[in-house]
Amino acid sequence: RVLLAFEEAEWEADDESRRAKLTFVIIGGGPTGVELAGAIKDVASEILPREVRNINETTARVIIVDGGARLVAAMPQDLGKRVHDGLEKMGVEVIQNAHVSNVTERGVSIGDTFIAAENVFWAAGVQGHAWIRALGVEFDSAGRVVVGADMSVPGRSEVFVVGDAAHATDVATGKPVPGLAQAAIQAGRFVAGVIGRELDAAAPEDRPAFSYRDKGSMAIIGRGNAVAAVGNRHFGGFVGWLAWGLVHVMFLIGFGNRLFVMSEWFWNFVRHSRRARLITGDPAVHVKELRGKREAGERAGAGAARS
Known part of the structure; x- marks a missing residue:
């Protein structure tokens, strides 16, 4: 969906509509929301500008909205500040102590403020079925x-x-x-x-109580930047990013898979590349829809110019 939004924006002739297509609102400031905001901004700022004309770090707007006083509230306060500062440095707009009151196809309402956005993501938790x-x-x-x-x-x-x-x-x-x-x-x-x-057991026995053991928490902010908390130890920046990567590689099955993933990550890091980018669905349908929207926009623009 994210990549398709970028494709639609590249074909869009109307400036206002293009801005809405390039506005991404993430609701929820937990690890999921933070990682999603950072990933979208990274793609828009570092990768796509080399391939398209209308998308760069200034045209793509990424907004993260959270109802609390700080992001990743479950993590230590110093790491929450690192996350906040890291996202703002990337160009992500952080809105805190605010709640989304309405979501439509045109955008989101945050209190009395309406933000035109065609891409809204819910990252504020789940509900039971x-x-x-x-x-x-x-x-x-x-x-x-x-x-x-x-x-x-x-x-x-x-x-x-x-x-x-x-x-x-x-x-x-x-x-x-x-x-x-x-x-x-x-x-x-x-x-x-x-x-x-x-x-x-031959006879019923008293059941023990479940006790949760916190093994630590991590959140990646962007390229070469992450935070991690393991016990009383807190990591941030490049060290946190390395820890995040090593932990994820450790859980892969087989040495070959680990080596392959590490080499791919290293190559992508050095080359500022994300080679695995897929738009699912029928490509012909997507192209037809995009061309139709572009032609409709051009006709509307030509009609306005004649009048």
Whole structure:
């Protein structure tokens, strides 16, 4: 969708419409929103200007909106400031302590301010599936099932819920278990262990309580810039970016895959290149639509000039 927006903007003849196509609004200032904002701005500023005429760091507008006082609020405060400063240095507009009140095909409303934008991305969290509300169980305001200390549904000890569909509380800290992949993996392994022990046991035994272990958090801001928090250690800038890359490579299967990915990343970093850029769907349909919009814009411009 992002690449198609750039393609449409390149073909667009009307300046106002082109600006709307080149305006990207990301709602949510967590790691997902930060990484998305940085990636879009990086493509628009560093890569596409060498290939197109109408897109550069000044024409592409990237805005990140968050309702809190700082970005990546789950991370330490010093890293939140690094993220804020890093995005602004890239040219990303950061709007904090603000809430989006309406989203239409034309743009977004933030309070009394309307921003014309054809590209709006939601990165402010997820909700439980609608069918959860029909199960007759307790759920929170986000539609997630409230589970007990053993990750089971209260009153239904044989039913477990983990991941984004679960609202769990860490008994060790009293805080909600975060909606992160590492939390879902840990909860899944915990539940598997509970089920396995009960299948092997001759008689029921008391279940342990799930305790979440925070292995750290990371967020990439842009090229050569990321933040990471592992325990009491905080990393930022190029060191944080290296840590982010190494952690992701470590989880790949096979030495060959790791070597290939590292070599690709190094090449892309040196050459300022992103070779894997795909617009999915039928190319002929996209080209036909783009040409039709361009011709319609040119006809409208010619008619205005004659009048």
